[in-house]
Amino acid sequence: MSPRWKPNPDVRTGRHVVHVLHAHLVFVTKCRRGALTDPMLVRCEQIMREVCVGFEVELREFNGEDDHVHLLVHYPPKVALSKLVNSLKGVSARMLRKEFGTHVRKYLWGEHFWSGSYFAGSVGGAPLTVVKQYIEQQNQPV
Template sequence: MSPRWQPNPDIRTGRHVVHRLHAHLVFITRYRRGALTDPMLIRCEQIMRDVCADFEAELREFDGQDDHVHLLVHYPPKVALSKLVNSLKGVSARMLRKEFGDHVGEHLHGDHFWSGSYFAGSVGGPPPTVLEQYIEQQNQPL
């Protein structure tokens, strides 16, 4: 390896693909009730790291408050983000209810832990306007 070339840890390679896909995800507790405690957030992060690993994704950052969590996930293109989100929410809800059932029962009623909705935003790379200009400036065949 030449000394000038340094591998970029944000760029991953597969058999037929080179990619850098990151998503910022936000999950909110049902009715935005403050059900999450510090021990629950610590356990939630562990659960979500395991789920990401099952999808060959990486949970880069995790943090939260009593009513929501933020995740920064680096995932491969073969993963449908919606399927990853469903697993993250489903597995974490099941495990947190199982391990912290009494506390969860005091704050959340019914079968739902997370709100049905979520935020997902792409992260990194140039702004869309720069990409639009780049694509427009490509030479077209005559």
């Protein structure tokens, strides 16, 4: 006999929490210089996957162009996105400079690889209008 519903693989559980948290992250190279090559993007994805494992984060998607990368991460509520971002950018910058130093120096100078800023957007779940309507329709006790 099959269950009437199938569990959602995106729903993760912890000791006191049930959650579905996804974020779209975008990192841009310093001054949007087109320093990234295809082999660098492949290596960058490997590095970022390793960093994510350390945070108990799943890197669902990764892609990029010569001057930026996009990540889709599935993360637990105990992870501060800002700390994850700092680690992703810091480790990848060190490793890419170490492994592709000659190429990188043609495009980027100084100690920075990534721009100091980044984009982080929450994704997935119901649209905000649906959540707002759901909350508004709750039956308040009298």
